[in-house]
Amino acid sequence: MHPDLTERILQHLENVDKVDTLDLATQFNVDHQKVVGALKSIQAHGELVNAETITHKTLGLTDEGQSVVEHGSHEAIVYASVPSEGIPQAALMAAGGANAKVGFSKAMSQGWILLDKSVNPPLIRRKVDQIVDNVKEQLVLVASGKSQLPAKDVSDYKKRKLLQETTTKSFILTKGPEFATTLTKLETDLTMDMLSSGLWEQLKFKAYNFDALGAPPTRGHLHPLLKVRTEFRQIFLEMGFSEMPTNNYVESSFWNFDALFQPQQHPARDAHDTFFITHPAQSHKFPQDYLQRVKEVHSKGGYGSMGYGYDWKLVEAQKNLLRTHTTAVSARMLFKLANQEGGFKPAKYFSIDKVFRNETLDATHLAEFHQVEGVIADVGLTLGDLIGTLYEFFRKLGITQLEFKPAYNPYTEPSMEIFCYHPGLAKWIEVGNSGLFRPELLLPMGLPENVNVIAWGLSLERPTMIKYGINNIRDLVGPKVDLKMVEEGPICRLDHV
Secondary structure (H helix, E strand, C coil): CCCCHHHHHHHHHHCCCEEEHHHHHHHHCCCHHHHHHHHHHHHCCCCCEEEEEEEEEEEEECHHHHHHHHHCCHHHHHHHCCCCCCECHHHHHHHCCCCHHHHHHHHHHHCCEEEECCCCCCEEEECCCCCCCHHHHHHHHHHHCCCCCCHHHHHHHHHCCCEEEEEEEEEEEEECCCCCCCCCCCECCCCHHHHHHCHHHCCCECCCCCCCCCCCCCCCCCCHHHHHHHHHHHHHHHCCCEECCCCCCEEEHHHHCHHHCCCCCCHHHCCCCCCECCCCCECCCCCHHHHHHHHHHHHCCECCECCCCCCCCHHHHCEEEECCCCHHHHHHHHHHHHCCCCCCCCEEEEEEEEEECCCCCCCCCCCEEEEEEEEEEEECCCHHHHHHHHHHHHHHCCCCCEEEEEEEECCEEEEEEEEEEECCCCEEEEEEEEEEECHHHHHHHCCCCCEEEEEEEEECHHHHHHHHCCCCHHHCCCCCCCHHHHHHCCCCCCCCC
16 A cells, blocks of 8 residues: 555545545555555544545456457447358358347347348348447447447346446545544554553543454363264263263272182283283282182182182282273272172163273274273173174164174173274274173172173274374374374264264
C-alpha cells in the first residue's frame, strides 16, 4: 500500500461531501483493493469516516467476445466466407471456423445469406451485397466503456458467451464524527505508567478484535493407545464389569505363576522370558493357608487332579518380577472374592494395563505392552457362556465374524484361541485367547465347587495399530514415536454394531 494513501483519502474527503472508492482508485491511479485496504486502516483509528457499501454491475468481454472485437462476429465471418458464385453448406461449415454453426444460423436469420435449392447440390449464396457487423460494433463500445446496451442485446450476448456481468463492491465515503486529515497512532498496550500518570485518559487505544484467531496454545494430546483404551473400557462398563486395580507392576512369582497353577519348571518362568527384580528380590507376605493349598495341589494334586508331582519350592514363589500378564491381578481378585464377608457372590471384572515380557524387539513385539482382560465368576458357567460372551464383547467392537480354535494354557481348560475375519486383509487373524479357569486354580482359593470362571484376553496394541493404520509397533510406542502423529491423531470411534 502507498505509504500516505490513507492521508490522501482523508485530504480528498475534506474538500468534498462524499466520494466513491472506485473514483478514488481511478484518481490516485492505484488498484481499488489498495484503496479498500487503506479505508480499513482508517476505520481502525475510530469514526473518522462513514463508509456505505454499494455494488456496481458492469459488463465485460469474455475471451470469445474479445475475439469478436478483433476478428468480427461469427455471422460476419460466415458471410465473408461465402464467395459470389456460392458454396456448398459442408464447405462453408469447414471454412467458417469453430463457431460456423452459430454464425450460419445468425447470418440466415439476419437475411445475409440464403440456400439456393435450384441447383444440385444446393449452394449457399449471399443475399445482400454488404453488411454492418452490429455485434462487433457494440462489443467494441462495451470494451471502451462507452455504451449501455439494450437489455435484449445484453441477454443475447450473455447466452452466446460474448459478455459477462461483473459485480464490484465499493464504498461511499463521508466525513465521520471524529474526522481528521491525519491519523493518530493508536496505543495497543495499557501500561502501569499510563495508569499512574493519568495519561491513559488522553490517549486513543486500538479496539480489540474479538474475531481474530489467537495463537493456538501448547497443550497435551491423548496417545492413540489411550483413545482405544477408553473405547474398550466403555464397552466393559456397558456390559456391567467392574475395573480391577492394576497399579502393581511388580508382582511375586506366587501370584503371577503359582496361584495360576503354572508349574515352577515352566519355560515362561525362565529369565529368557521374564524380567526378574533384583531389589527387592523376594516377597514374603502370602496368605499362609492358601499358600499351603497351592503347594499341595502342585506337588501332590487334589480336587480331582494328579498335580504336577514335583518338589514345590517356596523360594521360587517368592521371586519378584515385572508381571507377565494381568491374570495375576485376576488371581488376587478371585481370592478376595472367595474369602469376602458373606461368602461368594457372582462378579464380572476387567483390566487394561501394562505387562512385561523379555521379548526380542521387532515390528510386532515389544518388551512391554497392554493386556485387555475380562473375567466372569458365577455358578454353573460353561464353554457356551464363554462363546456367547465373546460374541457380545466383539460385536460391540464392530467384529461379528469369529472363529475359535482349541488351544493349551496351563491355567485354563478348555482353552480357545479367538480369530476374527479382517476384511481389509481378507483373512482370519488371531485377536485373543480364552478359556475356563481350572479347578486346581479356583478350589484352593476357597471358591465353591459349583462356581466356574470364564476369562479372555487380548492386546491393546494390535487393534490400535489396525485402527490407526500403523504397521510397526515401534511407531506406536517407544522413543521413535512421531509426536506429530500423537498430536494429529483422530478421535477413536469403534464401529459399534
